[in-house]
Amino acid sequence: MNTPTYKAFLFDMNGTMIDDMDFHTTAWHKVVTQKLNASLSREQVKVEMYGKNSEVLARLFGEDRFTDQEAQELSVEKEKIYQAEYISHLKLLNGLDQFLAKAKEKNIKMAIATAAIMFNIDFVVDNLDIRPYFQALVSADEVDKSKPHPETFLKAAEKLGIDPKDCLVFEDAPKGVEAAQNAQMDCMVLTTMHGKEEFSAYTNIVGYVQDYTDPELEKLFTGAEA
Template sequence: MTTPVIIWDVDGTLVDTAEHHFSAWKRFAEEIGKPFTRADFAATFGMRNPEILRRLYRPDADDALCAKWGEQKENHYRKAVRDEGTQLLPGVVRLLKEFADRGWPQAVGSSAPRGNLDLLLNVTNTQRYFDAVVTGDDVTRGKPDPEVFLIGAAKLGANPNRCVVFEDAVAGVEAAKAGSMKCVAVTFVGHHPSDILRAAGADVVVASLEELTVAHVASLVE
Protein backbone atom coordinates (compact mmCIF):
# COMPACT_ATOMS: atom_id res chain seq x y z
CA MET A 1 0.00 0.00 0.00
CA THR A 2 1.20 3.49 -0.86
CA THR A 3 1.23 5.95 2.03
CA PRO A 4 -0.34 9.22 0.91
CA VAL A 5 1.44 12.51 1.54
CA ILE A 6 -0.87 15.45 2.23
CA ILE A 7 -0.19 19.05 1.19
CA TRP A 8 -2.54 21.74 2.47
CA ASP A 9 -3.35 25.12 1.03
CA VAL A 10 -4.16 27.46 3.93
CA ASP A 11 -6.41 30.41 3.05
CA GLY A 12 -9.84 29.10 2.07
CA THR A 13 -8.90 25.48 2.86
CA LEU A 14 -7.62 25.32 6.45
CA VAL A 15 -9.01 28.70 7.49
CA ASP A 16 -10.99 31.56 5.96
CA THR A 17 -9.30 34.89 6.63
CA ALA A 18 -10.71 36.80 3.64
CA GLU A 19 -12.35 39.39 5.93
CA HIS A 20 -9.04 39.99 7.73
CA HIS A 21 -7.46 40.64 4.32
CA PHE A 22 -10.27 43.00 3.36
CA SER A 23 -10.01 45.07 6.54
CA ALA A 24 -6.20 45.17 6.23
CA TRP A 25 -6.39 46.47 2.64
CA LYS A 26 -8.96 49.06 3.70
CA ARG A 27 -6.77 50.35 6.54
CA PHE A 28 -3.70 50.44 4.30
CA ALA A 29 -5.62 52.33 1.60
CA GLU A 30 -6.79 54.89 4.15
CA GLU A 31 -3.16 55.47 5.15
CA ILE A 32 -2.22 56.36 1.57
CA GLY A 33 -5.42 58.39 1.11
CA LYS A 34 -7.08 56.02 -1.36
CA PRO A 35 -10.28 53.95 -1.42
CA PHE A 36 -10.48 50.16 -1.25
CA THR A 37 -13.89 48.75 -2.12
CA ARG A 38 -15.54 45.32 -2.15
CA ALA A 39 -15.29 45.47 -5.95
CA ASP A 40 -11.53 46.13 -5.69
CA PHE A 41 -11.28 43.13 -3.35
CA ALA A 42 -13.21 40.84 -5.70
CA ALA A 43 -11.16 41.97 -8.71
CA THR A 44 -7.80 41.34 -7.03
CA PHE A 45 -8.54 38.31 -4.81
CA GLY A 46 -5.69 35.80 -5.01
CA MET A 47 -3.24 38.14 -6.76
CA ARG A 48 0.17 38.88 -5.26
CA ASN A 49 0.58 42.20 -3.43
CA PRO A 50 2.76 43.98 -6.05
CA GLU A 51 0.18 43.20 -8.76
CA ILE A 52 -2.64 44.52 -6.58
CA LEU A 53 -0.77 47.68 -5.62
CA ARG A 54 0.20 48.49 -9.21
CA ARG A 55 -3.27 47.74 -10.53
CA LEU A 56 -5.17 49.77 -7.93
CA TYR A 57 -2.82 52.54 -6.84
CA ARG A 58 0.36 53.12 -8.82
CA PRO A 59 1.12 51.33 -12.12
CA ASP A 60 4.76 52.51 -12.03
CA ALA A 61 5.47 51.49 -8.40
CA ASP A 62 8.94 49.93 -8.15
CA ASP A 63 9.73 46.73 -6.26
CA ALA A 64 10.97 48.61 -3.17
CA LEU A 65 7.75 50.61 -2.82
CA CYS A 66 5.64 47.49 -3.40
CA ALA A 67 7.62 45.68 -0.69
CA LYS A 68 7.14 48.58 1.74
CA TRP A 69 3.41 48.93 1.01
CA GLY A 70 2.93 45.17 1.05
CA GLU A 71 4.55 44.96 4.49
CA GLN A 72 2.28 47.78 5.71
CA LYS A 73 -0.80 45.84 4.56
CA GLU A 74 0.44 42.51 5.98
CA ASN A 75 1.11 44.15 9.36
CA HIS A 76 -2.55 45.20 9.48
CA TYR A 77 -3.57 41.68 8.43
CA ARG A 78 -1.50 40.00 11.15
CA LYS A 79 -2.81 42.42 13.76
CA ALA A 80 -6.40 41.61 12.71
CA VAL A 81 -5.73 37.85 12.95
CA ARG A 82 -4.05 38.27 16.35
CA ASP A 83 -6.86 40.50 17.70
CA GLU A 84 -9.84 38.61 16.28
CA GLY A 85 -8.43 35.08 15.90
CA THR A 86 -9.58 32.62 13.25
CA GLN A 87 -11.25 29.20 13.21
CA LEU A 88 -10.31 26.03 11.36
CA LEU A 89 -12.92 25.25 8.71
CA PRO A 90 -15.32 22.29 9.18
CA GLY A 91 -13.72 18.85 8.97
CA VAL A 92 -10.14 20.14 9.09
CA VAL A 93 -9.23 19.12 12.66
CA ARG A 94 -10.59 15.60 12.20
CA LEU A 95 -8.62 15.07 8.97
CA LEU A 96 -5.39 16.53 10.40
CA LYS A 97 -5.69 14.11 13.33
CA GLU A 98 -6.71 11.07 11.28
CA PHE A 99 -3.85 11.60 8.79
CA ALA A 100 -1.41 12.05 11.68
CA ASP A 101 -2.72 8.92 13.45
CA ARG A 102 -1.94 6.90 10.31
CA GLY A 103 1.53 8.39 10.05
CA TRP A 104 0.87 10.19 6.78
CA PRO A 105 3.29 13.10 6.33
CA GLN A 106 1.63 16.52 6.01
CA ALA A 107 2.92 19.84 4.68
CA VAL A 108 1.63 23.33 4.08
CA GLY A 109 1.91 24.74 0.54
CA SER A 110 0.71 28.35 0.52
CA SER A 111 1.39 31.55 -1.40
CA ALA A 112 1.14 33.58 1.81
CA PRO A 113 4.26 35.14 3.39
CA ARG A 114 5.98 33.11 6.12
CA GLY A 115 5.04 35.60 8.84
CA ASN A 116 1.33 35.14 8.08
CA LEU A 117 1.58 31.34 8.03
CA ASP A 118 3.55 31.14 11.28
CA LEU A 119 0.84 33.25 12.89
CA LEU A 120 -2.08 31.28 11.41
CA LEU A 121 -0.63 27.90 12.44
CA ASN A 122 0.08 29.32 15.89
CA VAL A 123 -3.40 30.84 16.36
CA THR A 124 -5.07 27.57 15.25
CA ASN A 125 -2.60 25.41 17.22
CA THR A 126 -1.83 23.22 14.21
CA GLN A 127 1.98 23.52 13.84
CA ARG A 128 2.52 20.02 15.27
CA TYR A 129 0.73 18.40 12.32
CA PHE A 130 3.10 19.74 9.67
CA ASP A 131 6.48 18.26 8.80
CA ALA A 132 7.17 21.09 6.32
CA VAL A 133 5.78 24.59 5.71
CA VAL A 134 6.41 26.03 2.24
CA THR A 135 5.48 29.70 1.86
CA GLY A 136 5.28 32.40 -0.77
CA ASP A 137 8.75 33.49 0.40
CA ASP A 138 10.19 30.12 -0.66
CA VAL A 139 9.13 30.21 -4.31
CA THR A 140 9.89 32.33 -7.35
CA ARG A 141 6.70 31.40 -9.20
CA GLY A 142 3.23 31.48 -7.66
CA LYS A 143 0.34 29.05 -8.27
CA PRO A 144 -0.74 27.85 -10.88
CA ASP A 145 2.97 26.99 -11.16
CA PRO A 146 3.53 23.76 -9.16
CA GLU A 147 6.74 25.02 -7.49
CA VAL A 148 5.25 25.45 -3.99
CA PHE A 149 3.84 21.90 -3.95
CA LEU A 150 6.93 20.32 -5.54
CA ILE A 151 9.13 21.89 -2.85
CA GLY A 152 6.73 20.52 -0.23
CA ALA A 153 6.94 17.02 -1.71
CA ALA A 154 10.74 17.23 -1.90
CA LYS A 155 10.97 18.34 1.75
CA LEU A 156 8.95 15.27 2.73
CA GLY A 157 11.00 13.02 0.44
CA ALA A 158 7.85 12.10 -1.48
CA ASN A 159 7.27 11.31 -5.12
CA PRO A 160 4.62 13.76 -6.44
CA ASN A 161 2.32 10.86 -7.47
CA ARG A 162 1.91 9.99 -3.75
CA CYS A 163 0.82 13.54 -2.90
CA VAL A 164 -2.77 14.68 -2.34
CA VAL A 165 -3.19 18.45 -2.38
CA PHE A 166 -6.10 20.11 -0.55
CA GLU A 167 -7.18 23.34 -2.27
CA ASP A 168 -10.05 25.80 -2.65
CA ALA A 169 -8.86 27.81 -5.68
CA VAL A 170 -8.58 27.18 -9.41
CA ALA A 171 -4.93 28.29 -9.54
CA GLY A 172 -4.14 25.86 -6.72
CA VAL A 173 -5.88 22.93 -8.41
CA GLU A 174 -3.99 23.72 -11.62
CA ALA A 175 -0.73 23.86 -9.65
CA ALA A 176 -1.38 20.43 -8.11
CA LYS A 177 -2.19 18.86 -11.48
CA ALA A 178 0.82 20.52 -13.14
CA GLY A 179 2.89 18.85 -10.42
CA SER A 180 1.39 15.40 -11.22
CA MET A 181 -0.40 15.29 -7.86
CA LYS A 182 -3.92 14.33 -6.84
CA CYS A 183 -6.19 17.16 -5.74
CA VAL A 184 -9.16 17.44 -3.39
CA ALA A 185 -11.00 20.74 -3.90
CA VAL A 186 -13.36 22.18 -1.29
CA THR A 187 -15.99 24.80 -2.10
CA PHE A 188 -16.90 25.69 1.48
CA VAL A 189 -15.78 29.36 1.39
CA GLY A 190 -17.37 29.66 -2.03
CA HIS A 191 -14.88 31.71 -4.06
CA HIS A 192 -14.74 29.07 -6.82
CA PRO A 193 -17.72 26.95 -7.98
CA SER A 194 -17.43 23.16 -8.13
CA ASP A 195 -17.79 22.81 -11.92
CA ILE A 196 -14.86 25.21 -12.46
CA LEU A 197 -12.69 23.34 -9.93
CA ARG A 198 -13.57 20.04 -11.59
CA ALA A 199 -12.75 21.47 -15.02
CA ALA A 200 -9.39 22.61 -13.64
CA GLY A 201 -8.64 18.95 -12.89
CA ALA A 202 -9.70 18.35 -9.28
CA ASP A 203 -9.99 14.59 -8.63
CA VAL A 204 -12.59 15.13 -5.90
CA VAL A 205 -14.76 18.19 -5.16
CA VAL A 206 -16.56 18.45 -1.82
CA ALA A 207 -18.77 21.17 -0.33
CA SER A 208 -17.11 20.68 3.06
CA LEU A 209 -14.18 18.59 4.27
CA GLU A 210 -16.63 17.03 6.74
CA GLU A 211 -17.81 14.87 3.81
CA LEU A 212 -14.39 13.39 3.13
CA THR A 213 -13.21 10.06 4.54
CA VAL A 214 -9.61 8.97 5.04
CA ALA A 215 -10.34 5.87 2.94
CA HIS A 216 -11.37 8.06 0.02
CA VAL A 217 -8.13 10.04 0.29
CA ALA A 218 -6.11 6.80 0.42
CA SER A 219 -7.88 5.46 -2.67
CA LEU A 220 -6.64 8.45 -4.69
CA VAL A 221 -3.02 7.28 -4.60
CA GLU A 222 -3.56 3.51 -4.83
Protein backbone atom coordinates in the same frame (compact mmCIF):
# COMPACT_ATOMS: atom_id res chain seq x y z
CA MET B 1 -14.84 9.99 -5.70
CA ASN B 2 -11.61 8.46 -7.02
CA THR B 3 -9.40 8.32 -3.94
CA PRO B 4 -6.21 6.33 -4.16
CA THR B 5 -3.94 6.20 -1.16
CA TYR B 6 -1.65 9.23 -0.96
CA LYS B 7 1.63 9.49 0.90
CA ALA B 8 1.37 13.24 1.52
CA PHE B 9 -1.25 15.93 1.91
CA LEU B 10 -0.36 19.48 0.79
CA PHE B 11 -2.59 22.24 2.12
CA ASP B 12 -3.12 25.69 0.77
CA MET B 13 -3.86 27.82 3.81
CA ASN B 14 -6.21 30.77 3.29
CA GLY B 15 -9.70 29.54 2.46
CA THR B 16 -8.54 25.92 2.68
CA MET B 17 -7.50 25.54 6.33
CA ILE B 18 -9.09 28.71 7.68
CA ASP B 19 -11.98 30.79 6.35
CA ASP B 20 -10.32 34.20 6.35
CA MET B 21 -10.51 35.58 2.83
CA ASP B 22 -12.98 38.35 3.70
CA PHE B 23 -10.49 39.62 6.28
CA HIS B 24 -7.72 39.72 3.67
CA THR B 25 -10.01 41.65 1.34
CA THR B 26 -10.77 44.17 4.07
CA ALA B 27 -7.08 44.60 4.91
CA TRP B 28 -6.06 45.08 1.28
CA HIS B 29 -8.90 47.54 0.70
CA LYS B 30 -7.82 49.60 3.71
CA VAL B 31 -4.21 49.75 2.51
CA VAL B 32 -5.19 50.58 -1.06
CA THR B 33 -7.74 53.27 -0.24
CA GLN B 34 -6.45 54.77 3.04
CA LYS B 35 -2.69 54.37 2.74
CA LEU B 36 -2.33 54.66 -1.04
CA ASN B 37 -5.39 56.86 -1.72
CA ALA B 38 -6.60 54.77 -4.64
CA SER B 39 -10.26 54.92 -5.66
CA LEU B 40 -10.85 51.20 -5.96
CA SER B 41 -13.91 49.32 -4.78
CA ARG B 42 -13.70 46.34 -2.47
CA GLU B 43 -14.71 44.11 -5.39
CA GLN B 44 -11.99 45.54 -7.65
CA VAL B 45 -9.41 44.75 -4.99
CA LYS B 46 -10.84 41.27 -4.32
CA VAL B 47 -10.48 40.01 -7.91
CA GLU B 48 -6.76 40.89 -7.95
CA MET B 49 -6.07 39.35 -4.57
CA TYR B 50 -4.07 36.24 -5.42
CA GLY B 51 -0.40 35.29 -5.50
CA LYS B 52 2.32 37.15 -3.66
CA ASN B 53 1.53 40.50 -2.04
CA SER B 54 4.05 42.19 -4.34
CA GLU B 55 2.17 40.74 -7.32
CA VAL B 56 -1.13 42.07 -6.00
CA LEU B 57 0.38 45.54 -5.73
CA ALA B 58 1.84 45.27 -9.24
CA ARG B 59 -1.53 44.28 -10.71
CA LEU B 60 -3.31 47.13 -8.95
CA PHE B 61 -0.73 49.88 -9.45
CA GLY B 62 1.65 48.76 -12.20
CA GLU B 63 4.97 46.95 -12.18
CA ASP B 64 7.17 49.98 -11.48
CA ARG B 65 5.09 51.82 -8.88
CA PHE B 66 6.88 50.47 -5.80
CA THR B 67 10.45 49.50 -5.00
CA ASP B 68 10.98 46.05 -3.51
CA GLN B 69 11.41 47.61 -0.09
CA GLU B 70 8.22 49.67 -0.41
CA ALA B 71 6.28 46.61 -1.53
CA GLN B 72 7.65 44.64 1.42
CA GLU B 73 6.68 47.39 3.88
CA LEU B 74 3.16 47.60 2.43
CA SER B 75 2.88 43.83 2.57
CA VAL B 76 3.75 43.71 6.26
CA GLU B 77 1.40 46.61 7.01
CA LYS B 78 -1.44 44.81 5.24
CA GLU B 79 -0.78 41.59 7.17
CA LYS B 80 -0.70 43.42 10.50
CA ILE B 81 -4.14 44.88 9.72
CA TYR B 82 -5.39 41.43 8.72
CA GLN B 83 -4.02 39.73 11.84
CA ALA B 84 -5.43 42.35 14.20
CA GLU B 85 -8.88 42.00 12.63
CA TYR B 86 -8.86 38.21 12.30
CA ILE B 87 -7.24 37.02 15.54
CA SER B 88 -10.52 36.85 17.46
CA HIS B 89 -12.09 34.80 14.64
CA LEU B 90 -9.13 32.50 14.00
CA LYS B 91 -10.13 28.84 13.88
CA LEU B 92 -9.65 25.81 11.64
CA LEU B 93 -12.34 24.83 9.17
CA ASN B 94 -14.79 22.37 10.71
CA GLY B 95 -13.29 18.93 11.16
CA LEU B 96 -9.74 19.85 10.15
CA ASP B 97 -8.28 19.29 13.62
CA GLN B 98 -9.54 15.69 13.64
CA PHE B 99 -8.48 15.22 10.00
CA LEU B 100 -4.91 16.33 10.75
CA ALA B 101 -4.74 14.05 13.77
CA LYS B 102 -5.92 11.06 11.74
CA ALA B 103 -3.47 11.77 8.91
CA LYS B 104 -0.63 11.92 11.44
CA GLU B 105 -1.81 8.64 12.98
CA LYS B 106 -1.71 7.06 9.50
CA ASN B 107 1.83 8.34 8.89
CA ILE B 108 0.77 10.59 6.01
CA LYS B 109 3.25 13.44 5.65
CA MET B 110 1.82 16.96 5.54
CA ALA B 111 2.88 20.40 4.38
CA ILE B 112 1.41 23.87 4.08
CA ALA B 113 2.07 25.27 0.60
CA THR B 114 0.69 28.76 0.26
CA ALA B 115 1.12 32.18 -1.31
CA ALA B 116 1.04 33.67 2.19
CA ILE B 117 4.23 35.06 3.67
CA MET B 118 5.84 33.19 6.59
CA PHE B 119 4.69 35.95 8.95
CA ASN B 120 1.11 34.78 8.33
CA ILE B 121 1.88 31.06 8.35
CA ASP B 122 3.49 31.47 11.79
CA PHE B 123 0.45 33.48 12.93
CA VAL B 124 -1.89 30.65 11.99
CA VAL B 125 0.07 27.54 12.99
CA ASP B 126 1.26 28.91 16.32
CA ASN B 127 -2.01 30.48 17.44
CA LEU B 128 -3.84 27.26 16.54
CA ASP B 129 -1.03 25.05 17.90
CA ILE B 130 -0.85 22.86 14.78
CA ARG B 131 2.83 23.21 13.85
CA PRO B 132 3.66 19.63 14.97
CA TYR B 133 1.45 18.21 12.23
CA PHE B 134 3.55 19.64 9.40
CA GLN B 135 6.93 18.47 8.20
CA ALA B 136 7.26 21.36 5.73
CA LEU B 137 6.03 24.93 5.33
CA VAL B 138 6.37 26.66 1.96
CA SER B 139 5.60 30.39 1.82
CA ALA B 140 5.64 33.08 -0.86
CA ASP B 141 9.11 34.02 0.40
CA GLU B 142 10.56 30.74 -0.91
CA VAL B 143 9.30 30.66 -4.49
CA ASP B 144 10.06 32.68 -7.60
CA LYS B 145 6.72 32.04 -9.31
CA SER B 146 3.32 32.00 -7.66
CA LYS B 147 0.37 29.73 -8.37
CA PRO B 148 -0.77 28.69 -10.97
CA HIS B 149 2.92 27.91 -11.49
CA PRO B 150 3.58 24.54 -9.79
CA GLU B 151 6.69 25.66 -7.88
CA THR B 152 4.94 26.03 -4.50
CA PHE B 153 3.59 22.47 -4.51
CA LEU B 154 6.69 20.92 -6.08
CA LYS B 155 8.87 22.53 -3.43
CA ALA B 156 6.61 21.16 -0.69
CA ALA B 157 6.79 17.65 -2.17
CA GLU B 158 10.57 17.94 -2.41
CA LYS B 159 10.85 19.02 1.23
CA LEU B 160 8.74 16.03 2.26
CA GLY B 161 10.71 13.66 0.06
CA ILE B 162 7.53 12.47 -1.66
CA ASP B 163 6.98 12.00 -5.40
CA PRO B 164 4.47 14.60 -6.74
CA LYS B 165 2.17 11.83 -8.03
CA ASP B 166 1.82 10.55 -4.45
CA CYS B 167 0.67 13.94 -3.12
CA LEU B 168 -2.89 15.18 -2.71
CA VAL B 169 -3.40 18.94 -2.69
CA PHE B 170 -6.20 20.63 -0.73
CA GLU B 171 -7.20 23.91 -2.41
CA ASP B 172 -10.07 26.36 -2.51
CA ALA B 173 -9.16 28.51 -5.54
CA PRO B 174 -9.09 27.78 -9.28
CA LYS B 175 -5.52 29.05 -9.66
CA GLY B 176 -4.43 26.75 -6.85
CA VAL B 177 -6.10 23.76 -8.49
CA GLU B 178 -4.35 24.73 -11.73
CA ALA B 179 -1.02 24.86 -9.89
CA ALA B 180 -1.65 21.36 -8.55
CA GLN B 181 -2.52 20.13 -12.04
CA ASN B 182 0.66 21.72 -13.39
CA ALA B 183 2.56 19.83 -10.68
CA GLN B 184 0.92 16.55 -11.78
CA MET B 185 -0.90 16.30 -8.45
CA ASP B 186 -4.49 15.36 -7.66
CA CYS B 187 -6.60 17.93 -5.84
CA MET B 188 -9.42 17.98 -3.31
CA VAL B 189 -11.42 21.20 -3.58
CA LEU B 190 -12.82 23.07 -0.58
CA THR B 191 -15.88 25.03 -1.73
CA THR B 192 -15.44 27.80 0.84
CA MET B 193 -15.05 30.60 -1.71
CA HIS B 194 -15.84 29.17 -5.14
CA GLY B 195 -18.59 26.95 -6.57
CA LYS B 196 -17.96 23.67 -8.39
CA GLU B 197 -18.73 25.28 -11.73
CA GLU B 198 -15.63 27.46 -11.44
CA PHE B 199 -13.38 24.39 -11.56
CA SER B 200 -14.74 22.77 -14.71
CA ALA B 201 -11.50 23.32 -16.66
CA TYR B 202 -9.43 21.02 -14.45
CA THR B 203 -9.00 17.25 -14.74
CA ASN B 204 -7.08 16.58 -11.51
CA ILE B 205 -9.96 17.03 -9.05
CA VAL B 206 -10.84 13.93 -7.01
CA GLY B 207 -13.67 15.52 -5.04
CA TYR B 208 -15.40 18.58 -3.58
CA VAL B 209 -16.10 19.13 0.11
CA GLN B 210 -17.46 22.04 2.10
CA ASP B 211 -15.26 21.25 5.09
CA TYR B 212 -13.37 18.36 6.68
CA THR B 213 -16.42 16.74 8.27
CA ASP B 214 -17.46 15.28 4.90
CA PRO B 215 -17.54 11.47 5.27
CA GLU B 216 -16.09 11.09 1.74
CA LEU B 217 -12.73 12.13 3.18
CA GLU B 218 -12.58 8.86 5.12
CA LYS B 219 -11.78 7.15 1.82
CA LEU B 220 -8.44 8.97 1.76
CA PHE B 221 -7.29 6.82 4.65
CA THR B 222 -8.18 3.48 3.07
CA GLY B 223 -5.02 1.46 2.90
CA ALA B 224 -2.95 4.15 4.64
CA GLU B 225 -0.39 2.79 7.09
CA ALA B 226 -1.26 3.03 10.75
